Amino acid sequence: MKNYQKYQRGYFMPPCESNRWVKKEYIDKAPVWCSVDLRDGNQALIIPMSLEEKLEFFDLLVKVGFKEIEVGFPAASDTEYEFLRALIEQDRIPDDVTVQVLTQARPHIIEKTFAALEGCKSAVVHLYNSTSLAQREQVFKKPMAEIKALAVEGAEMLRDFAEKTPGNFRFEYSPESFTGTEVEFALDVCNAVIDIWKPTAERPVIINLPATVEMSLPHVYASQIEYISDRLHCRGNVQVSLHPHNDRGTGVADAELGLLAGADRIEGTLFGNGERTGNVDIITLAMNMYCHGVDPGLDFSDMPSIQEVYERVTRMHVYERQPYAGALVFAAFSGSHQDAIAKGMHYREDHDPEHWNVPYLPIDPSDVGRMYEADVIRINSQSGKGGIGYLLEQQFGIDMPPKMREDFGYLIKGISDHEHRELQPKEIYEVFCREYVNVLEPCRVDSVKFTERGGMFAEVGLKVNGVSHPATAVGTGRLDAVSNAIKDSTGIHYTLVNYTEHAMTKGSTSDAMAYVGIINGSGKIVWGAGRHNDIITASVNALVSAINRRDRVE
Ligand SMILES: CC(=O)SCCNC(=O)CCNC(=O)[C@H](O)C(C)(C)COP(=O)(O)OP(=O)(O)OC[C@H]1O[C@@H](n2cnc3c(N)ncnc32)[C@H](O)[C@@H]1OP(=O)(O)O
Numbered sequence: 001m002k003n004y005q006k007y008q009r010g011y012f013m014p015p016c017e018s019n020r021w022v023k024k025e026y027i028d029k030a031p032v033w034c035s036v037d038l039r040d041g042n043q044a045l046i047i048p049m050s051l052e053e054k055l056e057f058f059d060l061l062v063k064v065g066f067k068e069i070e071v072g073f074p075a076a077s078d079t080e081y082e083f084l085r086a087l088i089e090q091d092r093i094p095d096d097v098t099v100q101v102l103t104q105a106r107p108h109i110i111e112k113t114f115a116a117l118e119g120c121k122s123a124v125v126h127l128y129n130s131t132s133l134a135q136r137e138q139v140f141k142k143p144m145a146e147i148k149a150l151a152v153e154g155a156e157m158l159r160d161f162a163e164k165t166p167g168n169f170r171f172e173y174s175p176e177s178f179t180g181t182e183v184e185f186a187l188d189v190c191n192a193v194i195d196i197w198k199p200t201a202e203r204p205v206i207i208n209l210p211a212t213v214e215m216s217l218p219h220v221y222a223s224q225i226e227y228i229s230d231r232l233h234c235r236g237n238v239q240v241s242l243h244p245h246n247d248r249g250t251g252v253a254d255a256e257l258g259l260l261a262g263a264d265r266i267e268g269t270l271f272g273n274g275e276r277t278g279n280v281d282i283i284t285l286a287m288n289m290y291c292h293g294v295d296p297g298l299d300f301s302d303m304p305s306i307q308e309v310y311e312r313v314t315r316m317h318v319y320e321r322q323p324y325a326g327a328l329v330f331a332a333f334s335g336s337h338q339d340a341i342a343k344g345m346h347y348r349e350d351h352d353p354e355h356w357n358v359p360y361l362p363i364d365p366s367d368v369g370r371m372y373e374a375d376v377i378r379i380n381s382q383s384g385k386g387g388i389g390y391l392l393e394q395q396f397g398i399d400m401p402p403k404m405r406e407d408f409g410y411l412i413k414g415i416s417d418h419e420h421r422e423l424q425p426k427e428i429y430e431v432f433c434r435e436y437v438n439v440l441e442p443c444r445v446d447s448v449k450f451t452e453r454g455g456m457f458a459e460v461g462l463k464v465n466g467v468s469h470p471a472t473a474v475g476t477g478r479l480d481a482v483s484n485a486i487k488d489s490t491g492i493h494y495t496l497v498n499y500t501e502h503a504m505t506k507g508s509t510s511d512a513m514a515y516v517g518i519i520n521g522s523g524k525i526v527w528g529a530g531r532h533n534d535i536i537t538a539s540v541n542a543l544v545s546a547i548n549r550r551d552r553v554e
């Protein structure tokens with residue numbers, strides 16, 4: 001990367017300190033949200049949305065709860081124009097939703113914009129012109145005064161057209177390329193526009209300060225916002241709006257620090273679609289507030305359907321690691337994360353079900369329509385006993401003793417490692433059943449009869465390789481008696497060290513599951529499990545399974 005000297009910082013710091021925002025800790029109330037998916041998002045697509053697709057997306061935005069929606073640039077194309085006409089003529093704009101349209105400061109474009117708005121009950125008309133040093137020098141080739149005049153003339157045209165067009169119109173002005181504009185100049189232009197529009201409490205004006213291209217660290221942007229916000233004319237009747245892009249990957253930080261710096265409103269898109277690296281992702285912003293306990297005023301509780309519509313109509317793909325929405329953002333493959341999540345979920349159930357504080361999961365996946373079963377604990381060679389055991393417990397009601405979880409964990413990791421793939425819960429369950437449960441060859445017990453004779457006496461109908469080995473013995477309990485009988489009759493050496501059992505809680509079954517651990521001839525612990533609707537049979541099967549598996553563990 002030898003060409004770095006080609007670049008220089010192109011932003012402008014405010015002329016005096018503006019950093020009160022630093023002392024604020026978090027965003028304590030939702031801003032006014034404006035979706036620009038149908039305009040900025042749309043103008044960045046390889047194939048812009050069709051009219052039908054825009055209608056479907058509009059309905060989705062309304063459902064999510066947006067009250068301000070930039071529906072397009074009606075002078076740009078027939079589709080943009082017709083889309084706004086369809087919204088108006090088909091009466092598809094709910095009373096509590098305001099549509100917004102974008103226009104350049106050019107008479108024929110403004111005229112066409114107002115023509116498209118005919119019959120619209122209320123709208124925000126959004127005027128922009130670029131004010132940056134680079135655009136003044138290279139694109140418009142005009143000095144500051146002429147650029148300001150362009151804004152002023154545009155503002156006057158909007159005012160005049162609004163006066164003669166029926167409807168309730170509010171105005172928005174963007175000094176486009178704000179981040180490359182001298183801050184005092186941006187302020188001067190914005191104030192000149194405000195002076196023309198004369199905002200009132202009933203008809204406030206929006207001043208939108210876009211990070212058209214992100215050029216600085218987010219704290220610089222925040223300082224610029226605070227400087228301007230403090231000095232705007234009629235500030236009480238002006239909404240300061242932000243429109244961050246994401247060129248440096250810090251669009252969300254721009255928006256958040258900008259809100260701390262005094263902004264009232266955010267323009268952005270779902271999943272951060274938009275020009276180049278995109279507009280700020282409103283889902284991330286809203287969910288960041290949500291997980292600080294602040295109501296964002298937007299509803300993302302059915303993220304999978306939102307994503308489905310978005311991907312279909314934009315032909316974009318939601319990245320697997322996209323905050324709050326990506327397919328993998330709640331997934332834990334690694335053992336220590338899974339273990340902590342499993343323990344955290346149990347802790348929550350037992351101690352504080354009202355609140356969420358589960359390690360590694362900043363929000364409860366079910367709040368955005370994601371499933372614990374499918375989305376959280378996922379098994380591959382990085383996984384551990386905690387997660388694997390938790391998965392079997394949650395999905396199949398298998399609650400192994402801790403030491404057996406370890407044994408099974410290594411078995412599953414090994415399979416995933418050798419096959420080099422993720423294992424699905426059902427496969428894991430099948431391995432568990434195949435490997436441990438009711439392993440009844442070469443030994444099997446077909447019948448047991450217990451009587452009390454100075455201890456528990458067992459008569460065991462034992463078969464080894466299909467040959468009957470009737471056996472009897474006394475023990476301290478039923479399982480001990482059966483175990484002694486098997487040992488005496490077969491000469492197999494082992495020590496029974498662990499026994500647990502539980503009723504199966506998943507599925508419509510009255511089965512019991514029993515687990516037995518024995519120490520084999522090499523001094524290693526070997527596990528077996530037994531499943532049956534009779535608890536004694538389940539426990540005998542668990543013992544026999546462990547005995548039959550004893551040579552599998554070296
Ligand atoms: C940062 C943003 O996202 S801004 C929004 C950008 N979005 C879009 O541009 C999508 C929609 N745009 C379009 O469809 C077209 O550009 C139209 C219909 C608006 C205009 O089309 P055309 O006039 O054919 O072409 P074009 O956009 O190249 O016009 C450039 C001219 O407009 C001027 N211009 C550009 N922006 C503005 C503005 N905001 N206000 C006034 N004049 C402007 C340029 O200086 C240039 O002037 P010149 O003809 O004297 O050289």
Ligand SMILES: CC(C)C(=O)C(=O)O
Nearest residue numbers: 128174176177210212
């Ligand atoms: C029109 C303006 C707000 C814009 O889209 C931008 O600056 O990115």
